[in-house]
Amino acid sequence: MARVTLEGLGKHFGADKIIDHVDLEIKEGEFLTLLGPSGCGKTTTLRIVAGFLSPNVGRVLFDGKDVTRVPTQSRKLGMVFQDYALFPHLTVAENVGFALKSHGMRKADADKRVNELLALIRLPAVANRYPLELSGGQQQRVAIARALAHTPAVLLMDEPLGALDLKLREAMQNELHSIQRQLGITTIYVTHDQEEALSLSHRIALMRFGRIEQLDTPKEIYSRPKTPFAAFFLGKVNFLQGHVVGRVGSNYEIKVGRETLLCPIDGQHQSFDLDAHVVLGVRPEQLRLNQAQQAGGQNVLHGRIAREKFIGKVVQFDVEVDSGATIVVDGSLEQAKGVGSHVQLVWDARMTHLYPFAEDPELGITRAEDKRRAIGAPAAIDARGDLETNRMAPA
Ligand SMILES: Nc1ncnc2c1ncn2[C@@H]1O[C@H](COP(=O)(O)OP(=O)(O)O)[C@@H](O)[C@H]1O
Numbered sequence: 001m002a003r004v005t006l007e008g009l010g011k012h013f014g015a016d017k018i019i020d021h022v023d024l025e026i027k028e029g030e031f032l033t034l035l036g037p038s039g040c041g042k043t044t045t046l047r048i049v050a051g052f053l054s055p056n057v058g059r060v061l062f063d064g065k066d067v068t069r070v071p072t073q074s075r076k077l078g079m080v081f082q083d084y085a086l087f088p089h090l091t092v093a094e095n096v097g098f099a100l101k102s103h104g105m106r107k108a109d110a111d112k113r114v115n116e117l118l119a120l121i122r123l124p125a126v127a128n129r130y131p132l133e134l135s136g137g138q139q140q141r142v143a144i145a146r147a148l149a150h151t152p153a154v155l156l157m158d159e160p161l162g163a164l165d166l167k168l169r170e171a172m173q174n175e176l177h178s179i180q181r182q183l184g185i186t187t188i189y190v191t192h193d194q195e196e197a198l199s200l201s202h203r204i205a206l207m208r209f210g211r212i213e214q215l216d217t218p219k220e221i222y223s224r225p226k227t228p229f230a231a232f233f234l235g236k237v238n239f240l241q242g243h244v245v246g247r248v249g250s251n252y253e254i255k256v257g258r259e260t261l262l263c264p265i266d267g268q269h270q271s272f273d274l275d276a277h278v279v280l281g282v283r284p285e286q287l288r289l290n291q292a293q294q295a296g297g298q299n300v301l302h303g304r305i306a307r308e309k310f311i312g313k314v315v316q317f318d319v320e321v322d323s324g325a326t327i328v329v330d331g332s333l334e335q336a337k338g339v340g341s342h343v344q345l346v347w348d349a350r351m352t353h354l355y356p357f358a359e360d361p362e363l364g365i366t367r368a369e370d371k372r373r374a375i376g377a378p379a380a381i382d383a384r385g386d387l388e389t390n391r392m393a394p395a
């Protein structure tokens, strides 16, 4: 088992900066996931750790020893990729034992080790079958056993479950989790699947544009996302734009459209000045959908149901609020009152995340949107149709 340190890693291909100053320490025995959208540099980072690629700047250390120039085969790695590429002409046992015999292990010892590994991946019965006689999930388990055969110091996995269908992927996640925890092998895992990252990892390094945007435990990154992108990429989130108009007790007061919302000062990743243009984030599962007249709670927005979408265990409501934004809420079938119904969205102020405004069209955060709201969001006001707003709406 080894501790892996990435120190100021940078990599560019031609003029494109692909990895931009990545610093990361993976603890001994840790399961660390590089998570991020396609193209953010996960595979490139992993290939640098593996020694397939040299960084332009920075160093890779194993247990504090610089291995940046050490060839792959001397780094004591186990590797599993999406395309598991077992040798088709060798049996399962031969595939797993291949590296052992080529490293000069005696046959009796190698056979024993192979049996241990097949027990570990719970596939002892298929030792004499050929890869093509196995299901995708079974083949991938064999690939994992093969990667573990010579007891590597570090296990690297790049989207190893990517080719499997959903059900199988879930089963394999459990398998991987238990194997890694059982062996305590330092693991760097690459995926773009947030649920996979949340369920498998000790810590997640969330990447975007070749940088690490947040490094935290799954619980922390989900409940206290450091950036709008972190909130967006892990789970679902609604964004609202507003301005800081005051501080009351332990909360900021944020004006969103005509309504004032509270947001705790503590627990944010930064502090905000009066008048600051901010983005509020709140997750759909934190919102409660109330009847328009019902007694409110701490944070309340008024709106109308624009869409009710049945998605199995929850009904997803799209609610158009007075500021013009559309907010997604998870609710139940009993709450489905029909499109056009007036409702309140209510939530605990503590569940509000606050960020400095920065345009980010990929997340739906744009300045144009803000201007549209600032001049009165005519579409939303027309739709709401009460007297006061009708007077305000342009003729
Ligand atoms: N050998 C290469 N030459 C040029 N560009 C590359 C090369 N390898 C990767 N890239 C580019 O680097 C970016 C990051 O790629 P990659 O690390 O594979 O992302 P991820 O694994 O997160 O999807 C992509 O835009 C990709 O096109």
Ligand SMILES: [Mg+2]
Binding pocket: 042, 043, 044
């Ligand atoms: Mg990749």
